[in-house]
Amino acid sequence: MTEYDIPSDLLYAKTHEWAKATEKEVTVGITSYAVIQMDKEIVNIELPEKGARVKKGESFGVVDSVKAAFDLYAPVTGEVTDVNKPASERPEIVADSPYVQGWLIKIKMNDPNDLNDLMKAADYKNFLASHE
């Protein structure tokens, strides 16, 4: 079984996005597991514009590896308040640093209860282990 880097202070979706919540805002990115699934090679990222509305569980963008496209799903409902432009222009940033420089968007949450449906790090690790 592969050991993945799963920071303990983040929340996780089954679709391999992570979320870092402050009081009203959630930063969203993809996990190191997702990066490995793309053979550590991300060649293109499509993100929404600032101000766009995203809905929990619905696609807000796409990441491409050489061979395949992967949908990005919003972990919470709300409005996009910031987009990581450098990452969308240089997708290798996301592959190299998925949790820090490679964050994707920030969302102003409508309802903080959305976070309750996400997994804690330990649960996400177990989720990955059960899918190995």
Added chain:
Amino acid sequence: MKRTLLNSWHKEHKGRMVEFADWEMPLVYTSISEEHNIVRQKAGLFDLSHMGRIRVKGPDRMRYLQRLFTNDLSELVDGGIHYGFFCNPQGGVMDDVTIYKAEDYLMAVVNACNQAKILNWMKTNSSGFNVDIEDTSISILMLAIQGPLSVEIMNELADADFSALKKYRFTVRQIYRAKAVVSRTGYTGEDGFEIYCGSMYLPALWDRFLDVGYDRGLRPIGLGARDTLRTEACMPLYGNELDEHTTPVEAGLEKFIKFSKPDFIGKQALTLASQAEFSRKLICFEMLDKAVPRHGQTVTFEGEPIGRVTTGTFSPTFKKGVGMAYVDQVKSTPDTPVEIEIHDKLFKAVIRPRPLYKRRKS
């Protein structure tokens, strides 16, 4: 799932294994782009044991394969190779095939996904011919070395000079411990060789290649890079660009159909297809907008649908999205601006002359 004799080698060397045509094959060892660039700049080694190798012997072998094959085998000397098609009576492609002509046999190399179908097709169409059709896919295995350093690695390994072997020719040589068929062929757009030898010699030969070539940069290459390499070279993949409802004429591969030779299966339908005024045509394109096209997406011209993407990928050489597509013939000329519909949005692309990638002649 079937496994090649190198299966455990691939796994020990971090090959990410996937199912391909009922075979468990390495998709990638390091990264697709890295492996792709190794083949373009140095040399890569491919396990092609999954492909089908069918040998035809017997006094009628030439007349028989001429009846099934679109290209003209009578043009071949011993040691010659033709690429072409087995078509059905409607002109649809049963498989794209390379045929090797030796003194006492002909060998058809067929796609892994079609191996059983073609073996059956060959047997079904053999009545009235005195031929002996033998599936040697298990007893004779195959690997390929592709890339600009292929010749020097081959020369050192076999202590011979392969630089004089012409494209689409083969020779029988002692390679390391095995007597092998070596052809100057490939599926990457680079110079290189495909090597056929008895199955018991293959694992040792694979190791020997890496022993000799590693310091020069030779690396094993997975199916992922094999696909991006052939896409840049605009070589068709059966199941994407070719199938039983597609003629080689639509695929722009008419030069591998010889209408002047005696009757062959599909000739009538292909003759009509070659005269058809309004049909679809296979084109290659590159993205102008930053997006990666994928198989099955719609191609539009000024927003109106004109065709469908058959292969779409990120090109490691050009660092942009590229692909192939069938489009209306009237909109198929190079430089035509088109759009690709990706996730409900239209992204700009342009039709390019084939192939996208052509190696510099050394």
